Amino acid sequence: MEVKVLTKHYDKPEYRSLEGYKKYGGYEVLKKALGMKPEEIVAQVKEAGLRGRGGAGFPTGVKWGFLPNNGEPRYLVCNADEGEPGTFKDRMMMEKAPHQLIEGMLISAYAIQSKKSYIYIRGEYMEPYRIVEKAIQEAYDAGFLGKNILGSGFDHDMDVYRGAGAYICGEETALLSSLEGKKGQPKLKPPFPAVEGYLRKPTIVNNVETLAAVVTIVKDGPKEYRKYGTEKSPGTKIFSVSGNVLKPGNYEVPLGYPLKDLIYNLCGGLKPGRQLKAVIPGGSSAPVLTAEEAERATLDYECLAEMKSMLGSGAVIVIDDSNCMVDLLKVIMHFYHHESCGQCTPCREGTGWLDKIVGSIYKGEGRLQDIQLVEQVSKHMMGRTICALSDAAAMPAISFVQKFRSEFEFYVREGRSKVKEVIANA
């Protein structure tokens, strides 16, 4: 069963407008929050155990707690770049409920005492951009944004900034570089954004879904929030399911939900006659699970970590037995090769190298040692770079060749796919 906490009113078209949003209790939580002490809100978010929905799953309240008390202006930035292949939940949230995001941002901004926030939105998201822009205008007109919000004395301004389509600009420090008008590439850490971020001022970057969830936490309290989910992964989460299922789409379920239920119940299962072969549980950066692992997996941070994969952004890509793993890895490697910003040598050279090796195998020109080489190269790309894109490229590569080695070996020996009769002449 889906549990609709965040998406409760998403089926109502009027929810998109300020009028409609208010009809279902919109901005009431903001009123409540403005009557609370900022520290109280931070404490509630900590207590609720909310973990970042952008990919890393870092506890949000803890991150907010890293802000230094040095009197410097603070910024809040909403990461709406949604670049992780397979992920399309933020888009839906912004399209269906822009005011939910704005309210969540306002509460969060108040909690961290920030007077200015930005929504950094993926360049290709033209429609969500228009919707969010319009909603911000409505909020300004209604006095939810601007000076002395609801007579509380709290001022806040919000702006939308469109990216230009680079995946790397979803990484928070690259996002901040881009927001500053520079080339979108990650910054060396430390210092972390909470200490020195946008314009070298303390900055909190949070995902769309994370910020929206803050509304629920403050509304019902942390206890109620923890009613769903597991001890270490409290709350609900929206999963974007794509690939070989009958009903792909966004589904909100409590964390800890069995992956097989998501696939077979909510998503209607596979096409008739097809077998499950693999599942990528958290966006293309997450190590792939075999069918057997997928049957056992639950959708929470700890189970997937134990299986040496990750929940990531919650993009579940379902792969049935009609797919060739070499083909899929080739596509994934091409993506990371194209998207590496190129600063760090292991990532710049490694992503290109992996793309070429897998490409050679795909073209039927691979050598048996290339399979091992993929593993070796990947291994030395991990944990060595400024941001996690290098790891994000290496992890799928390692998992694909390790878990589907026989398919890769067949391809190298025979020069063709074990699965597909005809392969494209790449």
Added chain:
Amino acid sequence: MLKCKINGVEVEVKEGTTIIEAFKIAGQKIAHYCWHPGLSVAGVCRLCMVEIKGQPRLQIACNTPVQDGMEITNQSEQVKETVRWGLDFHLINHPLDCPICDQAGECGLQDQYMEFGLYTPEMAEPKVKKHKVVDLGSKIVLDTERCILCSRCVRFTAEVTKTYELGIFNRGDRSEIGTFENKPLENNYALNTVDICPVGALTSKDFRFRQRVWYLQERESICTGCSTGCNIKIYFNEEGLFRIRPVYNEKVNGYWMCDEGRNIYKFVNKENRLLKAKKGRKGEWLEMEGGAAAKDVAHHFKSLDKERIALVVTGQFSNEEYEALFQFYKKNVGNDFVYHWINNKESFEDFDGLLLRGDRNPNTKGLLQKLEDYRYEQTWAHLEENLKAGKIETLIVAGPENPLWFPDLKEKVQQWGIQLSHLIWLSSAKVQAVDEVECLTWQIPLKTFFEKDGTYVNYQGLEQKSHRIATIVPGALSLSEAAHLMAGEEYKVDMAPILKGPKKNYYVHRRGYL
């Protein structure tokens, strides 16, 4: 102070020191490309990996500050393996160009591979193709395939010159160094990027393909290009001098020098030198050795009217030479007609904000001090008046070593040729105008800074010693030697070794680190 252990060696470092700096202090080797002590930390090459006791993840040494009690190593198998792979990542798309690359012999890739690499490459795929021989203007050529994207050059133009010409264009392994809209890289410090480029990506048009570096010797000296007195290293062999690079001096020039200063070597080489002493006048020159000419002056001196002699000095010489010259003048002439030739009055006080000063003399400060000591207080206008009035018959000129900075040189010499009956011209430079004067002239070839010892006082008042390295023009005299000989003293001229014979490979010793 913080205590830490680097590969087992205990060192004490100041608060805020990074691990890579601690490695340098401890004298331990560490692989690195992007870090440069004169630039901000980029942390992109990922080669300076170290293992810190108690931390499971390897850290980069260049962006990690030392904490008290830290035990750090780069000798563990894990680090060594990481560095080997880090180097391989640098090399997979690097062209195998060494035989035709000007950097070979002093290349960061070659050196670090020998030190930390030594593996069999795994790369079996075609390399990325990029632009070669990119013309960056009058001074520099770029080969983007050889570039390892360490971003040192970009940071240099952003942080030191603040001219921002260079940038990294495109992404991933298609990244390339370039300039916006192909504008040239022409600032007066641009050649520093060639020095700091660890590979043969940025090469100097002036130096490239003229010598293999292992055929060059190197010695430290002081730049005579202006009153800053940057510390430099001169690269030379039997064929002459080939290039100059800066040497770190915290008090004077930091890590850098200007591009104009790099050209001073040209005025040491034979092509631009006065090679023989000459006596005579336009069309009737008699060549002789420098010492003989100076003695001839001494001989002639007796018959000259001492009240009609004057001395012109430039800021191009060392303290010791001024002292000898003024002693000579005091004893043998005795008047106070001593004049300071300021070569570029209008721009004398200029400063470009970095290093280069309008006073294009290495030792104006030293000269002014000596003039004061000897109470020589005459103005240049006084000389001009006396010349016009015909009161001066003989002029002794301690002229330029580097004629480039004397825009009024030709005009002055021509004028003197008409106004005087004798000119005693002391200079290391070949000056066409002197060959065309009509009065009786002695041209005495002097040594350059490369050929003599001397003390120079820079604009800050800092005394710097410059040492004799080798002899380029045999028979040339230092100004002191000329002064002693002109005074008629018995004097043995001291000479540095003359460079001759076949080129030899000086690369038997290890070159320094990046």
